[in-house]
Amino acid sequence: MSTVRLAAVSAEFGRDLEEDFAVAERLIKEARADGAQLLALPEACLGGYLLSLDGGGSLDADGRGADPGPPPLAPDGPEIRRLAALAGDMTVIAGYCETDGTSRYNSVVCVSGDGVLGNHRKVHQPLSEDADYASGDGFAAFDTPVGRIGMLICYDKAFPEAARELALDGAEIGVCVSAWPAARTDPAPDLSEDRWKRRFDLFDRARALENQMVWLSANQSGTFGSLRFVGSAKVVGPGGDLLAGTGVGAGIAAAELDVAEALETARRSMGHLRDRRPDAYPALSATTGAAAR
Template identity: 30%
Template sequence: MSEAASPARVAVIQFDPQVGTANHANNLRQTLTLATEAANGGANLIVLPELSNCGYFFTSRQDAFDHAEAVPEGASVKAWMDFASRYQVYLVAGLSEIDGTQLFNTAVLLGPDGFIGKYRKAHLWNREKLWFTPGNTGFPVFETPIGRIGLLICWDIWFPEVPRILSQQGADIICSLNNWVWTPPPLFDEAGKCMASYLTMTAAHVNNVFIAASSRIGEERDARYLGCSLIAGTNGWPIGAIASANRQEILFADIDITSARSAPIWNSLNDLQRDRRCDLYGQMLGYAQHPALPR
């Protein structure tokens, strides 16, 4: 077996952050405690859920503002940066970002040397549209020493364009931050998997990219959450178990991140990226005009 070009131990953290400004300090403390457990378990890429420091179900726009902080100047981002530096790891976390009079549902990527970048959620779910501004800066991919990292948030995975554009820009792994909520039944199949798990596996499979999906559990105000965090391989299948619907868990996977770059070559005649028929559907879907995609 050849030596891994970019070995990594990935961890996704599933826990129960609670909304309410009185819970903010404890939420942040939990993220750091669980991230420390992941780092002590050997992880060097750690993914926390969407809005992991503040909870999700705000009561009003003012409530959402009260939970927000600037990026990267805010206290949570600084604490996460200090953690990433101390443990020499890459950390992805979600928070409510304030920028002037606008709020964004944001994911940040932090590394041993500090702040790397952020992604603002493009597709807003339900009442999020009352608090947040949709992100409009595209779908960035960040070059790091362990590989190219893309970010998406929750409802984004229902739009196949998002993981496709990230993979077309060369993402080796997509970090998916989620607060998957209960919707009308059926929520789970006989194997205990939810639809979000299958969408994650499908996106990994059809784009031949690793996806590390961290979700949350618990209840807050009028919302319940699905859990079901997972780490999907480039073939789409979970690496190890899919997390439960209701327990705090940390999942680990040992992968060679940059192996995703050769994964699309399935045989001598089929390569998912080259087999795409952009001549037939590119103009209709707008992919050919995306400035980040190769011509």
């Protein structure tokens, strides 16, 4: 048996890339000192998210000038290499704005000191996000020093098919990075009672349970533009149990477990992937993978 310490971050990030790297470096050092081998930072942590999801993203935080938006970064560029150098012997996951020719994507990258291990472009786009980003077109798991990982970004996790595709591709650990805000209308005075926060938590636990996989959820905290983020970073076990969480504030949620043993135990008697009946729901993809056997 081999245990792994997994950690997910709730923290505030903005448009200043140097400041974001300073925050990321501090969090990586803190997680390393705690023994973490895998650390998930939030969506858009390198350069900040959008100021609004109502089509007003071009205004700055004070509503006065033009906001250039998140800085576009190349996955093989100096900024991602800098993140990899900070990761060193750890595996680190972070959200950024990816540039590819004339297109920009809301992306998440997984790195270690050896370089890029995986990259995912957000597929599902809420509200007016498609005005700023092109959409990704698929989901795939990949191997890392801590196990086989599948990544999602924010709204992706509202679609069961996305996480299921990763599970069928053999993902042992699902990682969803977010910039998930509180409700846009009638927000709760107490952020912990916000209905969008409840949805955020329900999606995390449901995706872990239905796929019987370990789940990490990182999220932005604080405010940016018109958005107030719900925090709530967490580690969820393959039975849907909350193993660690930050609540709505900033912090690092960390838990240690033997991933292979946890999956084997969860899937021993009732194997949700094994017991699928694709012939009964032909409208869905009948994709099969090693995890379904």
